[in-house]
Amino acid sequence: xxxxxxxxxxxxxxxxxxxxxxxxxxxxxxxxxxxxxxxxxxxxxxxxxxxxxxxxxxxxxxxxxxxxxxxxxxxxxxxxxxxxxxxxxxxxxxxxxxxxxxxxxxxxxxxxxxxxxxxxxxxxxxxxxxxxxxxxxxxxxxxxxxxxxxxxxxxxxxxxxxxxxxxxxxxxxxxxxxxxxxxxxxxxxxxxxxxxxxxxxxxxxxxxxxxxxxxxxxxxxxxxxxxxxx
Numbered sequence: 443x444x445x446x447x448x449x450x451x452x453x454x455x456x457x458x459x460x461x462x463x464x465x466x467x468x469x470x471x472x473x474x475x476x477x478x479x480x481x482x483x484x485x486x487x488x489x490x491x492x493x494x495x496x497x498x499x500x501x502x503x504x505x506x507x508x509x510x511x512x513x514x515x516x517x518x519x520x521x522x523x524x525x526x527x528x529x530x531x532x533x534x535x536x537x538x539x540x541x542x543x544x545x546x547x548x549x550x551x552x553x554x555x556x557x558x559x560x561x562x563x564x565x566x567x568x569x570x571x572x573x574x575x576x577x578x579x580x581x582x583x584x585x586x587x588x589x590x591x592x593x594x595x596x597x598x599x600x601x602x603x604x605x606x607x608x609x610x611x612x613x614x615x616x617x618x619x620x621x622x623x624x625x626x627x628x629x630x631x632x633x634x635x636x637x638x639x640x641x642x643x644x645x646x647x648x649x650x651x652x653x654x655x656x657x658x659x660x661x662x663x664x665x666x667x668x669x670x671x672x
Contacts, residue, residue, distance in 0.1 A: 444651055445469040445559070447502035449493050449533065450512030452481040454606065455566065458644050459510070460486050462672045463651065471502045493533040499540035503558040508651055510564045511537060523577035530578075534565075534585040538592055562595045562654040564647060569602040569635050569663055590658055597650040599643075599661045606640030613637075636663045645669035 446463055450456045451472035460483040463470050470486040479488050491498025493513045502509075513533040515525045544558035567586055570579045589596045603612050615637075622632035638646075646661055646669035661669075 443467045443469070444508045445471065445506045446508045446510055446651060447471045447473065447489075447499075447506035447560075448486070448510045448512065449473045449537075450514065450566075451486070452478045453512055453514075453516070454609070455512050455604070455640070455643060455647070457481070457483055458606075458640055459512075459647050462644055462648055466648065466652075466672065468651070471506055473498065473502060494529070494536050496536045496540040496543065499537055500544065503540055503544050503560055505559060507559050508562045508564065508654070509537065509560055510647060510651065512566050514566065518575065518578050520575060520577065526578055526581040531581045531585055534588055537563075538588055541592060541594070560594060562597070562651075563589055563592075564597045564599070564650045565589055567598045567600045569600045572602065572635055595655050595657055597655060597659045597661060599646055599650060599666065601638050601643060601663060601666055602635040603637050604640055604643045605637050609640075633664055634662060636667075638663060638666045641671075642666055642669065645672050648672045 446468055448456055448460060448470055451460060451474050456472070460470050460472065464483070464485040471489055472482050472486040473489045473491055473493060474482060475492065476490050479490065482488060489498070489501050511534065514530050515522050518526070541558055541560060565586065567582045568579055570583065572579060586598050603609070605612065622628040643666060646666040649669045650661060
């Protein structure tokens with residue numbers, strides 16, 4: 443079983459994921475702001491802080507072996523490019539800064555390992571290339587590169603849109619997806635930018651947590667859909 447530090451714990455995916463992790467016997471540490479603790483699922487341990495502040499990460503890094511990083515601007519749109527830089531990328535930089543401080547500035551364990559216990563980062567990225575949301579794609583791509591450069595094993599999950607309560611308008615596009623998937627020239631794009639359900643996304647996140655890679659693993663839309671049910 444894993445000890446998992448979840449950011450974005452009160453968000454769309456976090457609230458659905460945490461009960462599944464706890465139900466499977468994992469210990470969950472959830473980072474949240476002081477005014478949002480009541481939104482957390484029951485059973486998780488609360489760490490109050492700000493995801494953009496490296497110091498807020500420190501308590502969770504000492505005990506967690508896995509980070510599930512779900513922080514992101516709500517309801518992304520092309521008009522939020524500056525927010526993507528500040529929040530989405532800023533939170534990744536804060537995480538890596540905290541990990542670096544824990545490794546460089548703290549005593550080593552008896553086994554010679556860094557003081558922090560993190561061995562795997564699960565990062566919610568985005569499918570690409572795509573003809574829209576270019577700023578969002580660029581920020582997520584840069585975040586993946588930063589995480590990779592840390593040397594910590596990472597799983598990058600790349601959905602395009604996650605269908606669920608309050609997030610169903612792309613169902614109107616299903617006829618277009620069927621058409622694009624039927625044409626050889628657009629089939630690959632339709633698969634890469636396909637829609638996934640909230641449950642499929644939770645299944646894929648759980649699988650990523652429980653099957654850490656040696657280095658880096660990319661989970662695209664077809665792989666998200668194939669993840670075993672939790």
